Amino acid sequence: MKALLLNGTLEQDSDIDKIYSSIVDKLKSKGFEIDSIILRDLNVAACQGCFDCWVKNPGECRTADDGREVAKKMVQSNLIIHFTPITFGGYSSELKKVIDRFLPTILPFFTKREGETHHLYRYQNRASIIAIGFLNNQDDEKELTFKELVHRNSLNMGAPIHDAITFSKDQNESEFFDKFNTILEKVEVKI
């Protein structure tokens, strides 16, 4: 069981870093092999929107940087954790730079899924997604938008299980971890 943790924080923050460490410990105790990546330390160029990864060099981005390596790890994982400050209801720029680079891991071909157009998948193995978004204060609009984004991503990425958990600094930590454990159990069943 492999878990890829994509840490999209923009800076160090002891409260947030503590939660992140607890998540890593929890996954380890469940027997996951962990790959934890602090994205702001990586060299990942922005997607150039060229579609070479579909029609010229199928399956690989033309930019040879850490973004390629992260895409490979995404394919080889059973669980991906999107860990991010909720930024206007979405992901931070640090998390988004690797999410944009996942395009080579799917196929260009269109299909219909849940009544909408989406792409066919390139790989049989696809990871479940648990997105963890944090806020300074509770905010319903941002939380709902974040959940909607994660749901839409799961359709495009083909995640067998997905969920989004949000927490704010004024919230009880144990409540957060209860939710995390419940989702983790669902993920484990699918692996």
Next chain:
Amino acid sequence: MIEKALLLVGSPKVEQSTSASLGNYLISKLEESGTTSEKLFIHRVVNREEKVKNLLNEIEAMDLMILTFPLYVDSLPAPVIKAMELIKDNKTFLNSKKPQNFIAISNNGFPEASQNDTALKICRIFSKECGFIWKGGIAVGGGGAINGVPLLEKPGMFRNFIRGLDLVAQALKDDKEIPQEAHDFMSKKLIPDSLYRFVGNYSWKSQAKRYGVKQKIKQKLY
């Protein structure tokens, strides 16, 4: 009267993008009524300190900011989010005394314009956090059909986008809400979804053939 408009293009394809086609047309309509405009390509700005400074100065000066971008994995492209983080963190223009308006245009590859809704909600929240007046989000589906061509080069094919943006421009000039009719024109389909998928799939194959990789298009590298 909108005196100064700022067009922010959030596509890595810069001038050749569908984002630019849509934004350029809207700006040209505003300029007919005397608006002056400035255009910046976000991908050329975010990693350069002096260009970021210039972006913030332009934002301070504008009455209307138009953000036009492609949908990337259900949200905005990473450099656009980076620009939004920078804008939010820089408070100077929040002291601006004049009302500052903001409108966003999201175009996507899938034929359903509604898939842009989440990204436009993100734009609305950004607008609120920066103290701008949210003029609304415009969703355009099947952006591949425009493919960066200026709208007036194919006035027949793009007539619905042109009509829609004419209505958007009028509403902005009159300081009114964007009418539903404008949204309807912008999300009108050129062809049925099933045909769009069929044509799209054919096009991916022929592009791969051109590069000599048609047999490898589904290859697994990992």
